[in-house]
Amino acid sequence: MNGLDQAGLARLRDGWISGGAMFEFAPVEWKEVATASNSDERERRLLAIAAQALDVALRPAAPKSLKRRLPLPVLALPMLPERLRPLLRAALKYAADARLKTRVAALVASRGFVLHPMDWMPAATDQESPDIYAPWVDWQAGADSEKQSRREDLTAETWDDFYPAARRSALIDLRRSAPALARTLIETKGASEPAEVRLALVELMRFGLGADDVPFLKSLSADRSGKVREMAGRLLARLGERGNPADGGSEDPIAELAAFIEEGKSGFIRRRTTYAPVKLKSPAQQARRADLFASCYFGDLVAHFGKTEADFIGAWQFGVDDGADLFLVRMVAASGGDAAVASLADLLAAAGGRLAILGLQLTARLDSGGKRVLIRQILNDGQNLAALNMVEGAEAGWLEWGDLAKGKTLSALRSAVSGDNDVVKRNTEQHLESIGFLATAATAEKLIGEVVAAGLPPASPSLSLLRLNAALAANPTT
Template sequence: MNELDQAGLARLRDGWISGGAMFEFAPVEWKEVATASSPDEQERRLLAIAAQALDVALRPAAPKTLKRRPPLPVLALPMLPERLRPLLRAALKYAADARLKTRVAALVASRGFVLHPMDWMPSVSDQESPDIYAPWVDWQAGADSQKQSRREDLTAETWDDFYPAARRSALIDLRRSAPALARTLIETKGASEPAEVRLALVELMRFGLGADDVPFLKSLSADRSGKVREMAGRLLARLGERGNQADGGSEDSTAELAAFIEEGKSGFIRRRATYAPIKPKSQAQQARRADLFASCYFGDLVVRFGRTEPDFIGAWQFGVDDGADLFLVRMVAVSGSDEAVASLADLLAAAGGRLAILGLQLTARLDSGRKRVLVRQILNDAQNLAALILVEGAEAGWLEWSDLAKGKTLPALRSAVSGDNDVTRRNAEQYLEAVGFLASPVSAEKLIGEVVAAGLPPASPSLSLLRLNAALAGNPNQMINPEKIA
């Protein structure tokens, strides 16, 4: 339709708006179609023709850059029941960032459901969302339906049939069940990938990491990416191999870090070695010490003192310098052996208080049993409960009411929500969000009752995840009615 036709339609429209008859002003072709015995019928027919022209002839053409997307993949779990979606939306709205929103999705997945895509979708770069959402991640990355519909095992031949999220999930499964096969795939197919992809693939070697992986990891000392070399060196350090010297200066850096640590003796009868951090003399020294703890490997540091990793951990004087304690724990988490991580986690959990909270830095490498021990100890101490949000790889919905009731947690919460201190109340609300993910449905429901009775408004947004948790009972046919906990 050209501009002249559009102007004619505009004239007809303006005439009808003013209440006049416009048949005489219509194009000749339209008059032939719209001719009728009465003037009213002529106007009605003319109006129908104009409406058809406006709705069809003037419909904008789709841009040439517009691409047709395949249908959104159907996930392997059923969608969350419609009656629970208001609770879900409230929990997502209260979650402050993408990481906490992912936790909401993880809680729902642990109860056998997935979220509606209009409520939440993982981002294209999301690697923390539950594996069940991998098809959605790949769909956003431009995955086509043909590849998504395939269900073959990941092999060298089917490598390109998997989009990144699905491939990552398949490789993790392989590293747990057949680590040698996964390593071969990473070695052969990863070599031609860009540096960012190679780094992500090498990082997956942490699953099922063992002595058989050493030759491949050592071969990465010649990789063209410094980040890949660094990741390989850390994984080798976890296996007890000396730090990767490919980038140079590692020995000097370790010696420099050791100079920040003082070796001493304790005990009158049975003398034993102790290791304590030396207080830096300036901000520059403090910053340098932090850099050294972050860049050196724990095994190399221990060798400087002639000790084993568990022995060095047992001899470290916690409490002398809080900053150094944090740096050491992070160092062990990144490059310590499995034995060192387990030993440090046990020590920190037994110590309780601030040290137990430090143990949360290790959770990415702890088994579920040790994670639960740490969480229970933090609950028992009731110190900085909001730090539970930092637990990495935590299981959802296991915390029982007895775990909450036997320590100092409930009294501390009652006091916080009933007081006038806004800071304390906000801290308590952050804790409620953290425990909303960890608690069982029964524990969540009981905790709601406790804090509401203590003075927290029943409609407080901080209860949103607890309410969703309580409504998501394990058996879909026995889910708690949301109205009972509203």
């Protein structure tokens, strides 16, 4: 279409928009084709020609401002084979929320694959997905230049070459392998960052936390951000540094908290000290006690009673007040030393039942061995399988058949599946999803057979993660 035609089309278009006969304004060649005895017919013929011109002769004008994103980074693991994608999609569809979907990605990553980006992508703020996805997290967050998450080492010189998620992942690795180096980076580079970034950096100090970190953490007591000061204080408390030395005054929160705890004695021959929560009289007292447990440090509390952390834990009377038990365990998780956390976890796991569930509060502080002990205990009891969902940072794909078979879990699953109670069945289906994440491929395969034999429909969507797990058998977890 030439320029004259285009101008003619524009005239026709403008005229028809406001209404009226436009034949006289049409290009000459168009008029020749559209000639007719009746004016309506002439307009219709022109309309047909204009329609064709718009359809074929005119191309959409591409805006100059079209912006393309950088290519999605290629991850370090291969993509899940095409044949397994239907199983994966089924598992993702069944996973009710973002956390459970991330767990599916973690299981697949543990077997050496990443997901297809059209099936699942981590969110821009994701900190829970496997580290392998850090380049995609940065891409989602809008990484828009060539400094795509590089494979090189993180140093002061390369700091700016890393996007946030990749840098976080590299810092965690560095804290584990060379904590002093990582600390120096956090110290030097963090100082100029805004408060929320400083907080995220200081939070990473929990990895490989050691006595060498004390001076740096103490220096943060002068930080501008209250949250950073609080985080540093907790980390110091974990290292045995007293945060709030008790002065015994009326405004002393440690003394106030201690007043909610009753010291006693037990045993006839060897009298030993016990600590139990005082019976509270009002909701206001309960609220105040909860606040104090949340804000005080465990080291300060045990120091008030003149005990070591381990002795205090051993002397605590669990079961007197469930709320106080929970607050104490949370307090240990937040500010107790590593030894205190380990001894409390052992105590709770050995006690089993409700106390083992309480141990889940500690999982963020436990190593993989500690987490496995807790999970095995929960499976052994078979009473609170919903708690499996609450294990923070649990590893995928290690649970052996023996772990399931020797406790009460398997029989509980079988009877729930074969029973008539729909609520119990629905809960059981969620437990199967949890176990689908934890199990080895062989365990997953065997468990599918067991529950199907017990009456679960073989195509039940609740089996989808177990099926994906079993199908990934060819790729070991290591």
